[in-house]
Structures are given as C-alpha cells and as structure tokens.
Amino acid sequence: MLPEWMTKTEDYAPPKDGGAFYRKTLKSLGGIMKRLKVEGGKEGRFSLPAWLKIILLLGLIILVSVVQDRLIIMACGALVLVRLAMMPAGDIWGVLKTTIFAGVFCAVLVTPAVIMDPARLSNSLRLVLKVMICVTAVGEFNRTTQWNHVTGALRKFHVPGVIIFIMDITFRYIVLLGKLMEELLTAVELRSVGRNDKKYASVGGIMGVTFLRGSEMNKEMYEAMQCRGFTDDYEGL
Amino acid sequence: MNIIELKNIYFEYEEGEPVLNGLDLSLGAGECLLVLGDNGSGKTTLFRVLNGLSFPSKGEYLFKGVAITADYLKDNSQTKRFHKDIGYLFQNTDTMLFNSRVYDEVAFGPRQMGLTDSEVDQRVMDCLRLFDIEALKEKVPYHLSGGQKKMVALASIMALSPEVLVLDEPFAGLDQKREASLLEFLAELKAAGKTLIIATHKEEMFKDLVDKVIRL
Amino acid sequence: MHIPENYLSPATCAVMTAAMVPVWVHSVKKVKEELPKDKIAMVGVGAAFSFLGMMFNVPLVGGTTGHAVGGTLIALLFGPEAACLGVSIALLLQALIFGDGGILSFGANCFNMAFILPFVGYGVYKLIAGKAAQEGKSGRLYVAAAIGSYVGICLAALACSIEFGIQPMIAHDAAGNALYCPYGLSIAIPAMMIPHMAVAGVIEAVFTVAIYAFVRKTSPDMTYDSIRLANPKVESKKSRTPVFALVAVLIAATPLGLLATGTAWGEWGADEIAEIAETGSPLGYTPKGMLEGFSLDVLMPDYTLGEMNEVVAYILSAIIGTALLVIIFKLLSMALRGKSAKNAA
Numbered sequence: 025m026l027p028e029w030m031t032k033t034e035d036y037a038p039p040k041d042g043g044a045f046y047r048k049t050l051k052s053l054g055g056i057m058k059r060l061k062v063e064g065g066k067e068g069r070f071s072l073p074a075w076l077k078i079i080l081l082l083g084l085i086i087l088v089s090v091v092q093d094r095l096i097i098m099a100c101g102a103l104v105l106v107r108l109a110m111m112p113a114g115d116i117w118g119v120l121k122t123t124i125f126a127g128v129f130c131a132v133l134v135t136p137a138v139i140m141d142p143a144r145l146s147n148s149l150r151l152v153l154k155v156m157i158c159v160t161a162v163g164e165f166n167r168t169t170q171w172n173h174v175t176g177a178l179r180k181f182h183v184p185g186v187i188i189f190i191m192d193i194t195f196r197y198i199v200l201l202g203k204l205m206e207e208l209l210t211a212v213e214l215r216s217v218g219r220n221d222k223k224y225a226s227v228g229g230i231m232g233v234t235f236l237r238g239s240e241m242n243k244e245m246y247e248a249m250q251c252r253g254f255t256d257d258y259e260g261l
Numbered sequence: 262m263n264i265i266e267l268k269n270i271y272f273e274y275e276e277g278e279p280v281l282n283g284l285d286l287s288l289g290a291g292e293c294l295l296v297l298g299d300n301g302s303g304k305t306t307l308f309r310v311l312n313g314l315s316f317p318s319k320g321e322y323l324f325k326g327v328a329i330t331a332d333y334l335k336d337n338s339q340t341k342r343f344h345k346d347i348g349y350l351f352q353n354t355d356t357m358l359f360n361s362r363v364y365d366e367v368a369f370g371p372r373q374m375g376l377t378d379s380e381v382d383q384r385v386m387d388c389l390r391l392f393d394i395e396a397l398k399e400k401v402p403y404h405l406s407g408g409q410k411k412m413v414a415l416a417s418i419m420a421l422s423p424e425v426l427v428l429d430e431p432f433a434g435l436d437q438k439r440e441a442s443l444l445e446f447l448a449e450l451k452a453a454g455k456t457l458i459i460a461t462h463k464e465e466m467f468k469d470l471v472d473k474v475i476r477l
Numbered sequence: 478m479h480i481p482e483n484y485l486s487p488a489t490c491a492v493m494t495a496a497m498v499p500v501w502v503h504s505v506k507k508v509k510e511e512l513p514k515d516k517i518a519m520v521g522v523g524a525a526f527s528f529l530g531m532m533f534n535v536p537l538v539g540g541t542t543g544h545a546v547g548g549t550l551i552a553l554l555f556g557p558e559a560a561c562l563g564v565s566i567a568l569l570l571q572a573l574i575f576g577d578g579g580i581l582s583f584g585a586n587c588f589n590m591a592f593i594l595p596f597v598g599y600g601v602y603k604l605i606a607g608k609a610a611q612e613g614k615s616g617r618l619y620v621a622a623a624i625g626s627y628v629g630i631c632l633a634a635l636a637c638s639i640e641f642g643i644q645p646m647i648a649h650d651a652a653g654n655a656l657y658c659p660y661g662l663s664i665a666i667p668a669m670m671i672p673h674m675a676v677a678g679v680i681e682a683v684f685t686v687a688i689y690a691f692v693r694k695t696s697p698d699m700t701y702d703s704i705r706l707a708n709p710k711v712e713s714k715k716s717r718t719p720v721f722a723l724v725a726v727l728i729a730a731t732p733l734g735l736l737a738t739g740t741a742w743g744e745w746g747a748d749e750i751a752e753i754a755e756t757g758s759p760l761g762y763t764p765k766g767m768l769e770g771f772s773l774d775v776l777m778p779d780y781t782l783g784e785m786n787e788v789v790a791y792i793l794s795a796i797i798g799t800a801l802l803v804i805i806f807k808l809l810s811m812a813l814r815g816k817s818a819k820n821a822a
Contacts, residue, residue: 105800193521207356218373228687229359
C-alpha cells in the first residue's frame with residue numbers, strides 16, 4: 025500500500041542557494057574524461073616512433089629552459105609553431121587553449137615583479153615565452169601520441185616492468201573510476217533538491233565508494249589475471 | 262495538460278551515429294510508457310534528456326509545460342524543483358548509493374526539503390516498509406546484494422515523491438518475489454496518477470500497465 | 478601547487494629529482510615488502526584515486542570551492558610509501574597528458590606532493606593517533622587525520638615556496654636579474670603560505686576526514702592501519718617514517734643551499750635582510766631600470782636583435798609568421814564552419 029503522502033501532488037518551493045559544486049565537479053570531470061578519450065591518440069600515418077618523440081620533447085624542454093639566447097629560443101618557438109600549423113584545426117585550438125592559459129597565468133604572475141623593477145621586463149617576457157613554448161610542445165606531444173605507445177617507449181628506456189604495469193593500470197582505472205564518479209555525482213545531483221547541510225558527508229561518500237570499488241576491481245583483476253596463467257612476474261608483462 | 266512533451270527531438274554524439282531522430286512523444290498524468298529497443302539504441306540517452314542531464318541537439322522538451330533547456334536549469338531553485346518532480350532509477354543502481362547507512366541514503370532527499378525531523382523519519386520508514394527493506398536500515402548500502410541495492414535506490418527516489426518515475430531496466434537482477442512486488446507497486450503508483458516511463462526487454466510483464474510504447 | 482616548466486632553474490629541477498631517487502627506491506622496496514603480490518596494482522588504484530581526487534570541487538563557505546591534493550588521505554588508505562608512488566605516477570600522467578606541472582619540474586613536484594605531503598601528513602597522523610586505532614577511538618583518529626593532512630599540505634606548500642624563493646639567488650643574469658621565478662623568499666613564502674594555511678589546508682583536511690570517515694565506517698578493514706594490524710610482519714618493523722622524512726628534507730635542503738651562488742644559504746647579513754624587508758626585493762637588486770627611466774632599451778638589454786645573426790633571425794621570423802598565419806586561418810575556418818553548421822540546424 026502506498027503511504028498517503030506519496031499519492032498526493034506536492035507543491036514544493038525549493039530554496040534558491042547552494043548545490044552548484046556537484047555540477048562544477050561533474051563539469052571538470054567530464055572535461056577530463058573527454059580529453060582522455062580523445063587523447064587516447066590520433067597518430068598520423070607518418071608519426072615518429074613514440075620513443076623518439078619523447079627524446080625530442082625532453083631535449084627541446086631542456087634546451088628551452090637552459091638557454092637564455094634569444095635566437096635559440098626563437099628557433100624552438102618556430103619549430104613548435106610549425107608543428108602546430110601542421111595539425112588539424114580542432115587540435116590546434118585544444119593545444120592553444122592550454123598555451124594561452126599558461127602564458128597569461130605566467131604573465132600575471134611576473135607582472136608585480138616587473139612593476140617593482142622594470143629592468144626585469146626582458147627576463148620576464150622571456151620566461152613567459154619559454155613557458156608557452158614548453159606547454160605547446162607538451163600539448164602537441166600528447167595530442168599526437170597514443171598512450172600505449174608512450175608506455176611502449178618507456179619499456180625501451182628500460183623502465184622496470186612493474187612501473188609500466190602500474191602506469192597502464194592507473195590509466196585504465198582513471199577511466200573506469202572516473203565513469204563511476206560521474207554516475208555517483210549525477211545521482212547526488214538528481215537527489216539534491218534543497219539545502220544539503222551535510223555536503224562533506226556526500227563528498228566522503230562519493231570518493232569513499234570510488235575507493236572501495238577501485239580496491240574491489242583490483243582484486244577481481246588480479247584473480248582474472250591468475251585465471252589466465254599470470255605468475256606474479258610483472259617484468260614479463 | 263500533458264506532463265511530458267517531446268517535440269521532434271534529435272540527439273547526436275560528437276562522434277558516431279545520431280541516436281534520436283525526430284522523436285515525438287506526449288504523456289499525461291497517470292500514463293505508463295514502455296521504451297523498447299536494442300542495446301545502444303538510445304534508451305539511456307533519452308532518459309538523460311528527460312532528466313535534464315543532456316540536451317537535445319534539435320527539438321523541444323516540455324515538462325509541465327515548461328521548456329527544459331540548459332538555460333532554464335541554470336537557475337538553482339528551478340533545477341531542484343525539476344529534479345524533485347522527476348525520479349530516475351539508473352540501469353546500474355550500484356552507482357546511485359553513496360551514504361554509509363541505508364537510512365541516511367533514503368533520508369538524503371527529504372532532509373533537504375525543509376521537513377521536520379519526524380516528517381523525514383516518517384517518509385524514510387514508509388519507504389523502507391514499502392520496499393520491504395526495514396531490516397536493512399542500519400546496513401551499509403555498499404555491501405548489499407544487487408537486488409537489495411535496487412530496492413534502496415528506489416526507496417531513496419520515492420522518498421522525494423516524484424510525479425514522474427523513469428526506470429531503466431528495473432527488473433534486471435531481481436528475483437521473482439521482488440519482481441512481483443515491484444510490479445504491484447508500479448500499478449499503485451499509476452493508479453495514484455503518477456507517470457511511469459520504463460525501459461525494458463520484458464514487454465509482456467507490463468501488459469496490464471502500459472498505455473504507450475515506443476521502439477527506438 | 479603544480480610547478481610548471483621554467484619557473485625553476487634546471488639545476489634546481491635536477492637536485493630535486495636527485496633527492497627523490499632515494500625516496501622512490503625506498504618506497505618501491507617497502508611496497509614490495511609490505512603489500513602482498515595481489516596488491517601491487519593497488520598502487521595504480523591509488524594513483525587513479527589521487528588523480529580523480531584532484532578533480533573534486535570541495536565546497537567552502539560562501540559558495541566557493543577548491544580542490545584537494547589528497548596526499549595524506551592516500552597515505553591513510555594505502556600507506557605512505559604506496560602513496561608516494563601513486564601520487565608520483567598521477568603527477569607524471571598529469572604532466573605528460575594534461576601539461577599540468579612541468580616535465581623538468583616533475584622531481585620538484587614529486588618532492589612536495591608525493592614525498593613531503595604524504596610522509597609528513599602520515600607521520601603527524603601517527604603521532605596524534607597513537608594507539609587509537611587499536612582502541613577503536615574513531616574521534617581521535619579523525620582529529621589526527623585532519624591535523625595531519627593540514628600540516629602535510631602546508632609543509633608541502635612551504636617546500637614549494639622555498640624552491641621558488643631561492644630562484645632569484647641561484648639563477649640570474651649578469652645584471653643580477655632573475656632568469657626564472659623572479660620572487661625571493663620574502664615574497665614567495667607568504668604568497669604560498671597564506672592561501673594554503675587559510676584555504677587549501679582547510680579543504681585538504683575536510684576532504685581527508687570526510688573520505689577517511691566514510692571508509693572506516695563502511696569497510697574498516699580497508700584502511701592502511703588495519704592492513705598493518707592484520708599483518709604482524711609489517712607491524713613488527715618499527716615505523717621510521719618521521720625520521721626518514723626529516724633526513725630527506727635535510728638532504729634536499731643542503732645542496733639547494735650550496736647551489737646558491739649569491740650569499741650562502743641562511744647566512745644573510747643584517748643589512749641584506751633589512752633591505753629585503755624594505756624593498757621587498759630579495760638580496761637587493763638596484764632598481765636600475767627605475768632610475769634610468771623606462772626606455773625601449775629595457776626590452777632588449779643585452780641580447781639585441783643586432784647581436785643575432787640577422788639572416789637567421791629573419792628566416793625564423795618568416796617561419797613563425799607563416800606558421801601563425803596557417804594556425805589563424807585554420808582556427809577561423811573552423812569557427813566559421815561551426816557557425817554555418819549551427820545556422821543550418
């Protein structure tokens with residue numbers, strides 16, 4: 025038998041304030057999940073092998089941060105821009121967004137220093153430029169390299185198998201647990217119909233369930249691995 | 262007045278095929294709609310649209326005569342009112358539970374509605390009784406069985422007393438006894454003038470309940 | 478707290494990475510010893526958890542939100558060594574995939590967030606909690622978790638601000654102007670510490686306790702405390718965590734001091750400190766530019782274009798210009814396409 029209050033039509037006037045933070049988190053999480061999906065890799069046909077790209081990227085970043093000579097920095101900037109120009113428009117915008125944000129952030133950060141002492145202007149400008157070059161280079165790298173090729177490259181560099189195994193697992197868990205978090209947040213959002221005086225308890229609940237589920241999945245995965253003949257040899261993976 | 266009205270709804274994901282192609286639909290109070298379709302035919306997408314979680318790329322969705330758009334849901338109090346009026350049982354009910362006690366799980370919604378403690382307690386206890394899960398009151402939702410979790414999730418939605426109930430595969434993972442009592446509950450709800458929208462693969466089970474059917 | 482590329486000098490980055498190596502080695506050893514084989518992948522869960530935790534907007538008073546780092550929490554759930562590895566991997570992914578935090582500064586970021594934060598946080602927690610876990614005094618555990626995570630993140634922020642603050646001393650050009658982070662200790666420390674002590678520390682504490690409490694209530698056997706209690710082999714080894722942390726801080730701090738080519742670390746004269754206090758500019762740059770007035774010379778003081786090989790410079794400018802044009806053109810056409818698609822719909 026339905027309770028009487030459930031059969032009525034309620035006229036409910038909710039309070040105006042609060043509750044936006046689930047949506048904020050959902051949004052930032054959704055953005056990350058989307059990028060992870062895209063970032064999974066769009067490698068062109070003539071893409072360099074990942075290990076070479078890593079070496080080049082690392083070389084470029086070290087060069088840019090060590091060198092103070094404008095000509096060399098300019099050359100690095102040119103290189104990065106040419107690579108960017110070869111990418112499709114959607115990807116260019118994705119990379120540039122991060123670059124612009126990093127540049128503006130850095131510029132804001134050094135502005136007080138320049139105001140205190142204008143002699144710092146040239147060094148500060150160079151710093152902003154260097155930051156932007158490095159961020160663009162990383163952006164280009166991760167938009168053109170598949171994650172499994174990155175771990176493959178790390179294997180080539182003789183990074184221990186356990187570490188690579190853990191990195192692969194991490195990547196997979198971010199996707200799986202991220203999806204779970206998205207659903208939990210949605211569930212909380214759908215039932216947040218008024219003032220929540222125990223916000224922190226729901227934060228604890230969402231992340232707590234995520235942790236428990238992660239541990240459980242981990243156990244299941246290990247058992248599945250054993251069923252398929254895994255013998256605790258992480259180096260051979 | 263129709264409580265739910267979909268006019269020529271289109272939905273497409275950024276990559277891949279469109280899932281909803283010019284869907285039209287209207288439902289009045291006390292009507293029951295069955296949504297049929299294969300996996301990946303867009304049932305969950307439709308449900309997300311109905312709950313204001315996704316917005317159609319084209320077309321209009323009216324709830325109680327008001328267009329539900331991203332702009333409309335920017336207003337916190339309008340959003341909360343809308344969410345109170347429509348309840349959504351996920352296909353995967355595991356992911357709906359985030360409290361450390363079944364009691365708190367069911368009380369989560371009512372506690373926010375400005376009710377007194379005894380009113381909240383009454384609602385919670387009524388809901389627990391309704392789904393025959395009073396014994397689980399102090400248990401941790403996370404550790405319950407699949408069927409029990411589904412009942413807790415349903416209780417926590419019904420504690421808000423929604424006008425429209427959206428159920429995604431409500432019978433998946435239920436034993437026969439629970440199936441029968443859930444069906445009975447849905448019939449009572451319909452009789453009380455609430456609107457039901459149900460995605461299912463078990464069309465024949467609802468033959469006494471259903472008013473409309475769409476196949477995606 | 479993610480330090481981006483180029484804010485720290487390469488030398489600092491190298492030192493910080495070197496300081497992390499023994500920590501990583503120790504952590505790998507400890508994790509292998511402590512965690513049963515089936516729990517190795519648990520480090521991956523910890524890393525994913527750390528990564529996702531940073532996405533979470535924690536509500537604060539007045540409708541504002543902020544995100545936590547969660548280093549102490551991960552130590553409470555997985556143990557400090559597993560937390561160290563997990564957070565390190567999360568940071569690596571963030572640097573490689575999202576450009577959050579630099580690649581060269583990876584070592585420094587790990588030092589602050591994967592080493593100081595979880596080890597200090599966990600050390601403080603243990604110190605306050607004592608035997609509360611065995612006695613089942615949950616209240617005391619939560620207080621310990623709150624204080625531990627607060628102290629942990631504040632000390633991590635302090636380490637971060639010191640790394641920033643020493644940059645003007647160890648890396649500057651002939652004119653004495655900073656090449657990397659331009660702010661000295663007198664600015665970097667308060668700039669980092671005030672927001673962290675007032676806001677980020679509170680978020681961290683709230684986030685940590687909320688989740689720790691949930692896990693203890695629902696699955697008390699899943700916390701690191703219970704894993705230790707259930708595994709006497711682990712428990713019998715005395716915890717050296719706080720001592721270990723202190724030693725590593727000292728190890729890291731010493732070469733940093735040696736690297737300071739200006740006045741030696743911690744040996745400023747009274748007049749120098751007075752000058753810092755007065756002008757806010759560390760180790761006293763003469764405000765030369767201010768005296769000479771602001772002129773275009775300032776833009777290119779010692780490396781003017783004239784000094785460069787002009788031909789090369791021209792070619793580079795042309796390349797940059799062309800690339801920029803292509804980029805702008807592509808973006809414009811994308812925007813236009815987007816608009817026309819919308820109109821059509």
